[in-house]
Amino acid sequence: MKRELLILRHGKSDWNKPVDDFHRPLKKRGRKNATRIGVWMRAQGIIPDIIVSSPAVRAEETARLAAEAMHFSEKNIVKEPAIYEAGWNELLQIVRSLPKTAGRVLLVGHNTGIDDFVLFLSEGKVAIPPDGKLMPTAALARFSVAGAWRKIDPRRTRLIGIVRPRQLASDGR
Numbered sequence: 564m565k566r567e568l569l570i571l572r573h574g575k576s577d578w579n580k581p582v583d584d585f586h587r588p589l590k591k592r593g594r595k596n597a598t599r600i601g602v603w604m605r606a607q608g609i610i611p612d613i614i615v616s617s618p619a620v621r622a623e624e625t626a627r628l629a630a631e632a633m634h635f636s637e638k639n640i641v642k643e644p645a646i647y648e649a650g651w652n653e654l655l656q657i658v659r660s661l662p663k664t665a666g667r668v669l670l671v672g673h674n675t676g677i678d679d680f681v682l683f684l685s686e687g688k689v690a691i692p693p694d695g696k697l698m699p700t701a702a703l704a705r706f707s708v709a710g711a712w713r714k715i716d717p718r719r720t721r722l723i724g725i726v727r728p729r730q731l732a733s734d735g736r
Contacts, residue, residue: 566708568658568684568720569611569669571600572677573625575700585647589624596701596728597625601632603731609667609705613639615657616671617646625701626671646672651679661712668712674698684715685722692727702727 574593582588589597604610610633616626626640645653654676661668678697681689681704691697698704705723708715 564666566665566710566712567609567667567723568706568708568715569604569609569667570677570681570698570704570706571625571629571669571671572674572698572700572702573597573617573619573622573671574628576621585619587619587621589621589628593621593625593700594628597628598632599728599731600701600703600726601629601635603726604629604703605633610635611667611669612665613641613662614669614671615641615643615646615661617649617673618642618644619647619673622646622671622673626669629669629671646670646676648673649676651676651683654680655683655715658715659713663711663713665712677704681722681725684717684720686717689722689725698725699727699729 574589574597576587576593577590614626614630616622630637630640643657645657681698684706703726706720707723709719
């Protein structure tokens with residue numbers, strides 16, 4: 564079975580709200596970019612079988628908005644508590660435990676774990692943009708995966724590309 568791992572960092576969060584980190588919502592720009600990346604995914608035909616998201620408000624909201632833009636059922640969004648504050652190794656274990664029936668999975672999480680996971684899977688063979696931000700908010704990394712999820716490692720993945728919201732037109736294309 565051909566597999567793809569899509570890794571999405573949550574949209575820009577609103578630091579002006581007097582809430583703890585877990586409950587921090589998206590800013591208007593974060594909501595717009597989450598929708599924009601979902602529209603782009605739909606236009607490219609990159610629809611996941613499942614979405615696995617951190618339960619933190621900003622990540623869950625990003626997952627929901629992207630799903631809505633893809634015309635993807637929210638019932639196929641799985642909240643995985645371990646993604647919140649996960650490092651690359653925890654994210655690797657989460658991916659290794661994905662259902663074998665899933666061919667394309669969208670993982671929605673946070674930095675610095677997301678950056679480190681993308682660097683790990685690509686063996687550091689990814690160009691860092693001039694601004695130094697590998698995975699800015701609402702950026703999507705796309706990997707092809709050879710073999711079973713339980714065996715995923717850098718030798719079995721190939722970075723197809725990273726899409727950042729700034730690269731997309733306002734309608735997501």
